[in-house]
Amino acid sequence: MSGLNDLHEGPGVLTEAAHRAESAPRRRLFIQSFGCQMNVYDAQRMADLLAPEGYAETSQAEDADVIVLNTCHIRERAAEKIFSELGKLRAVKSERAASGRDTKIVVAGCVAQAEGGEIFRRQKAVDAVVGPQSYHRLPELLRRAETERGLVETEFPAQDKFDFLVPPTPEQVRKRGVSAFVTVQEGCDKFCSFCVVPYTRGAESSRPVAEIVAEVKTLVSAGVREVTLLGQNVNAYHGANGAGGAASLAELCARIAATPGLARIRYTTSHPNDMSADLIAAHRDEAALMPFLHLPVQAGSDRILAAMNRKHKSADYVALVAEIRAARPDIALSSDFIVGFPGETEADFEATLDLVERVGFASAFSFKYSPRLGTPGSDLENQVEESVKSTRLSRLQALLEAQRQAFNHALVGSVVEVLFEKPGRHPGQIAGKTPYMQAVHAEGSADLIGETCPVEIVAAGSNSLFGRVAPSRAAREVPI
Numbered sequence: 001m002s003g004l005n006d007l008h009e010g011p012g013v014l015t016e017a018a019h020r021a022e023s024a025p026r027r028r029l030f031i032q033s034f035g036c037q038m039n040v041y042d043a044q045r046m047a048d049l050l051a052p053e054g055y056a057e058t059s060q061a062e063d064a065d066v067i068v069l070n071t072c073h074i075r076e077r078a079a080e081k082i083f084s085e086l087g088k089l090r091a092v093k094s095e096r097a098a099s100g101r102d103t104k105i106v107v108a109g110c111v112a113q114a115e116g117g118e119i120f121r122r123q124k125a126v127d128a129v130v131g132p133q134s135y136h137r138l139p140e141l142l143r144r145a146e147t148e149r150g151l152v153e154t155e156f157p158a159q160d161k162f163d164f165l166v167p168p169t170p171e172q173v174r175k176r177g178v179s180a181f182v183t184v185q186e187g188c189d190k191f192c193s194f195c196v197v198p199y200t201r202g203a204e205s206s207r208p209v210a211e212i213v214a215e216v217k218t219l220v221s222a223g224v225r226e227v228t229l230l231g232q233n234v235n236a237y238h239g240a241n242g243a244g245g246a247a248s249l250a251e252l253c254a255r256i257a258a259t260p261g262l263a264r265i266r267y268t269t270s271h272p273n274d275m276s277a278d279l280i281a282a283h284r285d286e287a288a289l290m291p292f293l294h295l296p297v298q299a300g301s302d303r304i305l306a307a308m309n310r311k312h313k314s315a316d317y318v319a320l321v322a323e324i325r326a327a328r329p330d331i332a333l334s335s336d337f338i339v340g341f342p343g344e345t346e347a348d349f350e351a352t353l354d355l356v357e358r359v360g361f362a363s364a365f366s367f368k369y370s371p372r373l374g375t376p377g378s379d380l381e382n383q384v385e386e387s388v389k390s391t392r393l394s395r396l397q398a399l400l401e402a403q404r405q406a407f408n409h410a411l412v413g414s415v416v417e418v419l420f421e422k423p424g425r426h427p428g429q430i431a432g433k434t435p436y437m438q439a440v441h442a443e444g445s446a447d448l449i450g451e452t453c454p455v456e457i458v459a460a461g462s463n464s465l466f467g468r469v470a471p472s473r474a475a476r477e478v479p480i
């Protein structure tokens, strides 16, 4: 039995769940996730939770007795997409009803948290709404939905949802692949003035070290080789260390790195002000910690950074990057950017371009500012015109794309460690990732899936690299 079982479930609960799985009719579950990686993780945990209830996952909404949309509220477009998706699902529900099949539609995630019961007003086909801190109640909600309408569960319960979650079976882990997400921290206390996260995901909280280590062990024993530790502000992690104190993210990484069979650790997303000295040192000392860091800066102008409530200046970020690179010279950086924050002038925007030039990013996400109700940014009067935002976004993206291509091409001719994750597009090919998160395709046997091998990069395409598995691989001992 896995450590996670020990932590999350008393034996009575397990027996009852196992009993339900046997006695319950097989039902189909379709979960669609939008937005960030944490939603992907949450969706998996929802599927894990419903498996003992007799729900098997399907990839077709039309086949599903229960449809869960795990939603994202970060930008207006993301939220609007949910309502258009719900419109389509309503049609699926009526079609199934016409052939006598019942369908329950559940809205989960951050739109659920932000909109609550309002969702029923906009889409009557929805049966239940469940926020990101209460989805452990999904099995109970679905039972209640048989007889009740308009169910909403968006409390931030005093007891942690993680205490109620069910570990995945080894078969489920294998299906999901060799790279897995593990949420270690949730919520955010930073209150950047554009961001809804502190409202939808709540206050910052960290899972205890022992619980995370046990979850990683369960994953690795089922074949996972890489974990990405997730948190909205992951480097603010301070989970209980079992000795009455709190562990930092660096300490957590060290504990996780000791898991036999685990090859790689990543973490995302970080705030520059929480890049502590021990975390920077971990990038130098911890071989399993990958030399790739997503460190959002959002903007390059001090005036805009202040208005965004980021609490650091442009020069602080540049100095921090220099410090990180001194510790780990080959580290590759990525970032998030927002253009057109209220009050952003051409000069402010050029300061963002200037910062990008000075730092050099391997990859990045960039967005037009989107006012979110309830955040301080949305009340500001000097909103930037949409057309100006669009032009700035294109200019920024052109620069970031040039840097990404240059970074990819610079690797041609070198040998990098690739973790192979899956079969490639063509027979005889396999696909994996470099330490810097680039996709690599190579000729190779499917036996190499789940292994890290030195690969010579022979060419760079626009979205992936092409490599040759080094001949020395055959003689190399692969850690088990």
Ligand code: 5AD
Residues within 6 Å of the ligand: 074, 075, 194, 195, 196, 296, 298, 336, 337, 338, 367, 368, 369, 370, 371, 372
């Ligand atoms: N408008 C545009 N982009 C936003 N982000 C967060 N909130 C907004 C918003 N209101 C971006 C930030 C963040 C990423 C996850 O989404 O860049 O880092």
Ligand code: SF4
Residues within 6 Å of the ligand: 188, 189, 190, 191, 192, 195, 196, 197, 198, 232, 233, 271
């Ligand atoms: Fe949002 Fe990140 Fe700022 Fe927290 S640190 S408020 S999650 S942008």
